[in-house]
Amino acid sequence: NAGVTQTPKFQVLKTGQSMTLQCAQDMNHEYMSWYRQDPGMGLRLIHYSVGAGITDQGEVPNGYNVSRSTTEDFPLRLLSAAPSQTSVYFCASSRGQGAEQYFGPGTRLTVT
Amino acid sequence: KNQVEQSPQSLIILEGKNCTLQCNYTVSPFSNLRWYKQDTGRGPVSLTIMTFSENTKSNGRYTATLDADTKQSSLHITASQLSDSASYICVVSAFYGNNRLAFGKGNQVVVIP
Numbered sequence: 367n368a369g370v371t372q373t374p375k376f377q378v379l380k381t382g383q384s385m386t387l388q389c390a391q392d393m394n395h396e397y398m399s400w401y402r403q404d405p406g407m408g409l410r411l412i413h414y415s416v417g418a419g420i421t422d423q424g425e426v427p428n429g430y431n432v433s434r435s436t437t438e439d440f441p442l443r444l445l446s447a448a449p450s451q452t453s454v455y456f457c458a459s460s461r462g463q464g465a466e467q468y469f470g471p472g473t474r475l476t477v478t
Numbered sequence: 479k480n481q482v483e484q485s486p487q488s489l490i491i492l493e494g495k496n497c498t499l500q501c502n503y504t505v506s507p508f509s510n511l512r513w514y515k516q517d518t519g520r521g522p523v524s525l526t527i528m529t530f531s532e533n534t535k536s537n538g539r540y541t542a543t544l545d546a547d548t549k550q551s552s553l554h555i556t557a558s559q560l561s562d563s564a565s566y567i568c569v570v571s572a573f574y575g576n577n578r579l580a581f582g583k584g585n586q587v588v589v590i591p
Contacts, residue, residue, distance in 0.1 A: 370521075408583035409522075409567070424577055456521050463578040464509050464571035469521030 367392050372457050372470035379447040379477045387442040387473050389457030395468070397460045398440040399424070400432065402453040403472075409456065415440055416463075447477045480505040482570050484582035491558055491589055499585040501551040501568035509571040509578070513542050513553045516565045516584070525553070525566075558589045 373388045391398065399414035411424030415434040429451060431443040440459075444451060454474050458467040482503045491497045503511070510529045514522035526535045526542040528551065535542045539556045555562055568582040 406583065409581045411577060411579070414577075422576060458521075464573075466512065466524045466527065467514075467522070467569075467579075469523070471521055472519070 369393065370457055370459050370468050370470035372455075372473050374473060375471065377473060377475050379444070379475065381447060381449060381477060383447050385444050385447065387444075387455055387457075387475075389440045389442065389470060390438050391440075391457075391459040391468070392438065393459060393468065394437060395459035395461055396437070397462050397465070398434065399458050399467075400430070400440070400442045401456045401458065402426065402451075403456060404453050412442065412455075414463075444475075449477045451475065452477045480570070480572060480575075480580040482568050482580045482582035484566075484568050484585050486585060487583070488586035488588070491587065493558060493560060493589050493591050495558055497555050497558060497587065499553045499555075499566050499568075499587070501553070501570075501582055503549050503551070503568070503570045503580065503582075505549075505570040505572050505580050507573045508546060508549075509573045511542075511544060511551050511571070512569045513540070513551075514567040514569060516567060518564070522567055553585075555587070558587075560589050560591065563587060563589045 370391045396417045400412040401409040413432040415421045457470040485500045512527045513525045516522040528544040541554045565584040567584045
């Protein structure tokens, strides 16, 4: 099993550009989530999904969209990148919200 | 609001020495508490999980304790190795709620030879 995969690993965007961060898991997990990690802030939940076709907002959802058309994939879209979105983004999957979270390797995003 | 506080924020220890990391939480109703290890440049990986009825759990040189009455947990690292240099994140889960997980900001541990 590959576990949780994320692409790209690094990305530089200009302010106002849009892009999609990809996340896929091969463990048949129903629950998937996106976090951002900033120095001194810890991991903060952006959006999450409890199954295909169901998504909900987390703690810091503004400026991000998600969709869950399949169990395996959970892409995160930045609509119009801003310097405040410079961060490391982690995707995670699990059997449920309270279960062990399996994290991807992360995407380091810089917005100039 | 469910919260998790970790201390110390960072520490430096000599290789071979022991250290203890602290986690205090106000999550309710409590379901479980996990400690994750995050190496630099990588995603967090689960070390231990503890439920309400457990007060000690070991994973190799890592031993986690839980006091559900005082809502405190600790992670003890025995005979530290250079590979223990990482951030250790305490994550507490509530039994229900839309955003059930509360994350601490992590303890940054640096082991020096």
